[in-house]
Amino acid sequence: MTDNNTIYFVGCGPGDPELVTLKAMNLIHDADVIIYSGSLINPRILEYAKKDAILVDASLIDRQEIGRILSDSTKKGKLSIRLHDGDPGIFSTIREQIDKLEEGGLRCKVVPGVTSLLAAAAEMNLELTLPGITQTLIITRAELRTPVPAREKISDLAKHRGTLVFYLSVHLVEGITKELLEGDAYTKDTPVAVVYRAGWENQIIIKGTLENITRKVKQARIIKTALIIVGDVLAPKEYEYSKVYDAAFTHGFRRGD
Numbered sequence: 471m472t473d474n475n476t477i478y479f480v481g482c483g484p485g486d487p488e489l490v491t492l493k494a495m496n497l498i499h500d501a502d503v504i505i506y507s508g509s510l511i512n513p514r515i516l517e518y519a520k521k522d523a524i525l526v527d528a529s530l531i532d533r534q535e536i537g538r539i540l541s542d543s544t545k546k547g548k549l550s551i552r553l554h555d556g557d558p559g560i561f562s563t564i565r566e567q568i569d570k571l572e573e574g575g576l577r578c579k580v581v582p583g584v585t586s587l588l589a590a591a592a593e594m595n596l597e598l599t600l601p602g603i604t605q606t607l608i609i610t611r612a613e614l615r616t617p618v619p620a621r622e623k624i625s626d627l628a629k630h631r632g633t634l635v636f637y638l639s640v641h642l643v644e645g646i647t648k649e650l651l652e653g654d655a656y657t658k659d660t661p662v663a664v665v666y667r668a669g670w671e672n673q674i675i676i677k678g679t680l681e682n683i684t685r686k687v688k689q690a691r692i693i694k695t696a697l698i699i700v701g702d703v704l705a706p707k708e709y710e711y712s713k714v715y716d717a718a719f720t721h722g723f724r725r726g727d
Contacts, residue, residue: 476578476579477551477552477576477577479562479568480552480554481559481581481583482555482583483556484556484586484589485511487514491581498518499518499520501523501551502522502550504523505526505552505553508527508528509529515553540571540576544576545576558580559580559582561637586637586665586697587609589668590675590697593675594675602708603703606632610634616638623649625649625652628656629653630655634700637697640666640692640693640696643683659680662678662698663699664686666692674690674692677704
């Protein structure tokens, strides 16, 4: 059930319209006003909006204007949604938007979506937390215009030797690989994948190692809209089978042999 007195922040997945959740699709179909990230969202998704819906490209306006449109339209009884690519909980700016709207007395609700990492992993049949390899997944970004806390230096995150994923950073791939190799956690032959537009029709997957991935990415001329995934789960030499499905393993639903 939708509420016209609530502003919805809706994740619409990585790009493939079939990866939009049913809840998100219903909101897109019913919305009177949709503010969307025009530089990131597949325009095919907007085809599901009703014909008289007002569509506003957020890439052309600032946060104050976004907030004003959402606030004014909701106060007029219009169902208004802020459409985000991927999942709104990851690198999305929803907190600064929701805080201002709630200060103005409006209700906000977040609808989760499929983040591009999960689409990329699915395309490569990856298990990101593979027994015997790693049980840790770290999602981060490299620093440039947006600062990263000093405690989250790439070289420090690398010490865990988990599956390390960089959003919004492919243009900095050369510096990332150099920093990952500074310590003794990763080696030159550590597997790396760069996935451009995961879930889109023009998706590109580049596989390599920390030694050669920069050259491959530059040759492909990929400078944005791509993930960097680092770790042995990309090409495991050996791994452990799960305990839960082992014939000898007893748990709350089954007694082992």
